[in-house]
Amino acid sequence: MTKPAKKVRYDSTIYHGTGQGDKVDVSAWEKVFTPPPVLEALAELGFSEPTEIQKLALPAAIKERMDIIGAAETGSGKTLAFGIPIIHGILSDKQYEAENPHEEQLTVGWRTVNKKTVVKA
Numbered sequence: 081m082t083k084p085a086k087k088v089r090y091d092s093t094i095y096h097g098t099g100q101g102d103k104v105d106v107s108a109w110e111k112v113f114t115p116p117p118v119l120e121a122l123a124e125l126g127f128s129e130p131t132e133i134q135k136l137a138l139p140a141a142i143k144e145r146m147d148i149i150g151a152a153e154t155g156s157g158k159t160l161a162f163g164i165p166i167i168h169g170i171l172s173d174k175q176y177e178a179e180n181p182h183e184e185q186l187t188v189g190w191r192t193v194n195k196k197t198v199v200k201a
């Protein structure tokens with residue numbers, strides 16, 4: 081006997097931007113510590129607020145500097161949930177290098193992460 085197909089919730093009104101180039105209010109992203117250059121891109125994409133997995137992952141990864149293991153359904157925004165913290169780490173490293181041109185980088189930004197957290201949306 082075959083199992084019934086798994087139902088996946090996919091709400092296009094929540095998970096898709098306008099795609100029309102109209103900037104939207106992205107203040108909800110600031111609350112989850114999204115870096116300013118990324119805010120600009122999100123505004124252009126029309127992504128007005130983070131999805132559930134993004135709300136859970138971003139503060140833990142960016143502010144608490146934890147490693148994340150996340151689980152959420154397909155189309156729920158996992159790519160940005162890990163992509164934005166990676167961009168944050170790169171921007172932080174670049175800023176440190178610009179401010180400390182003669183210092184060797186050993187324990188900066190992403191490389192110092194040593195805590196773990198698990199999130200599920």
Ligand SMILES: Nc1ncnc2c1ncn2[C@@H]1O[C@H](COP(=O)(O)OP(=O)(O)OP(=O)(O)O)[C@@H](O)[C@H]1O
Pocket residue numbers: 094095096097126127128129130131134152153154155156157158159160
């Ligand atoms: N906060 C958001 N607001 C609006 N659209 C978003 C948001 N986050 C992601 N998206 C869009 O939703 C779609 C699905 O996102 P994404 O591919 O990251 O999901 P996923 O969970 O990684 O899916 P999969 O499990 O299939 O890899 C993409 O088109 C993405 O650009």
